[in-house]
Every structure is written in C-alpha cells, then in structure tokens.
Amino acid sequence: MQVDELTTLGRRDRKKRQTRAALAAAALRLVAERGLDQVTVEDISEAADVSARTFFNYFPTKDDALVGDSEGDRERVLRALAAVPAEQPALEALRRAFIAAVEEAQGDAELWQLRLRVVTQHPVLLGRLVTGNATTERALVEAIAARTGLPADDAYPALVVAVAGAALRAAMIRWATGDAHRLAALLDESFATVAAGLPDPRTG
Incomplete structure (x- = not known):
C-alpha cells in the first residue's frame, strides 16, 4: 500500500471517529435538555449535521449513541x-x-x-x-x-x-x-x- 493510500485511510478513520463523537455528543446534549423520550434519531442527526441514514451507520439505536x-x-x-x-x-x-x-x-x-x-x-x-x-x-x-x-x-x-x-x-x-x-x-x-x-x- 502506498503512502498516499495510508494517508487517505488515516483521514477516513479520523473522520469516522469525529462523526461518531459528534453524534454521541449531540445525543447526550439533547437528552440532557429535553429528556430521553423527547429526542429522536432525526433530532440527533440534524444537530450533528448528518442524515439519519448516516446515524445508523454508526449506532443501531438512539440508546447506543447515549451509552x-x-x-x-x-x-x-x-x-x-x-x-x-x-x-x-x-x-x-x-x-x-x-x-x-x-x-x-x-x-x-x-x-x-x-x-x-x-x-x-x-x-x-x-x-x-x-x-x-x-x-x-x-x-x-x-x-x-x-x-x-x-x-x-x-x-x-x-x-x-x-x-x-x-x-x-x-x-x-x-x-x-x-x-x-x-x-x-x-x-x-x-x-x-x-x-x-x-x-x-x-x-x-
């Protein structure tokens, strides 16, 4: 594997970690403000500036993003x-x-x-x-x-x-x-x- 490929993979992994962290942080902030039952996956995705489909690439449920x-x-x-x-x-x-x-x-x-x-x-x-x-x-x-x-x-x-x-x-x-x-x-x-x-x- 070439150096530029390794660099690309490294950036991709960092981006995935950043997106996962942003989703978790958004979920926690929203639930802390509104309560568990008043927050949806769509709310979390919007707060993290990603689609709901992207959310499910990282977490199977809302609860998984929280814990x-x-x-x-x-x-x-x-x-x-x-x-x-x-x-x-x-x-x-x-x-x-x-x-x-x-x-x-x-x-x-x-x-x-x-x-x-x-x-x-x-x-x-x-x-x-x-x-x-x-x-x-x-x-x-x-x-x-x-x-x-x-x-x-x-x-x-x-x-x-x-x-x-x-x-x-x-x-x-x-x-x-x-x-x-x-x-x-x-x-x-x-x-x-x-x-x-x-x-x-x-x-x-």
Whole structure:
C-alpha cells in the first residue's frame, strides 16, 4: 500500500471517529435538555449535521449513541485483563483492567460526565453502561473462568464479574455527580471496600 493510500485511510478513520463523537455528543446534549423520550434519531442527526441514514451507520439505536462504544470498551478491557499477570486474584485483575478504561474516560471528562448524568437520570440506560452490557459481562465471565481454571457456568466467575461491575458503576456515578477526585481514585476506593468485605461503617 502506498503512502498516499495510508494517508487517505488515516483521514477516513479520523473522520469516522469525529462523526461518531459528534453524534454521541449531540445525543447526550439533547437528552440532557429535553429528556430521553423527547429526542429522536432525526433530532440527533440534524444537530450533528448528518442524515439519519448516516446515524445508523454508526449506532443501531438512539440508546447506543447515549451509552457509548460498548464494543470498543469491551475489547479494551479484555486486552487489559489478558495483560494482568495470571497470579493476581480475579478481583484485583478486574480492577487493573478497568483502570485503562477509566483513564480514557478521565481524558474526556466533560463528555463522560454528561453521559453518566444522562444515564443516571434514565435508569433504562444504566444497565447498558460498560460492564452492564450483557455481551461484555459474558466475555468477562469467560475470561475469569479461564484465569481461575473454573467452568464458565461456575458461580464464582459470574459473581466476581458482577461485583466488579457494581464497584465500577458506583465509582463512575460518584464521579459524574460531582466528586472532585479522579475517577481512578474512586475506582480504587470502591474495589478496596469490596475487598475488605463491605464492612459496616458504623462498626468503625
């Protein structure tokens, strides 16, 4: 492949990323202003200055534009999990894998905080965010089963993934609603509390 072809492909990929980001940002702004049921795909497309047909080239539904790139998130987390040394406990391995994802969110804090505010205001979206996605959870369960030598239908892999996902969501919601700490610090705090057995704070 010639250099000019590579340049063209690079520009095309950048343009696709820019269009996808513009659609997501438009969807989030409109839903934050009007509410979920008062925004259509046509509204989002118009705000991003593209056609509705173009919208569906990037997202299968309006909700997908709001919750973000679940497939990309899944691939990043799975790659990060595979890079964690095998001797690390499953819960710690998931914490390390999630760090890469939250650092990316921190780098685009304004958009992510808007996304999280929209998601928390519309519970129907909450379960689709990051590890709430059923496909992502299933992939993580399979990865944890492989790491621990357990069958994928054993209770432990499913339980540890569910607990880790809850810790991640709790940290992200705190961050989105105004906590001044970095998201990674909130994630570490959530996982530390889980690892300690969720002790009752009243017992000191």
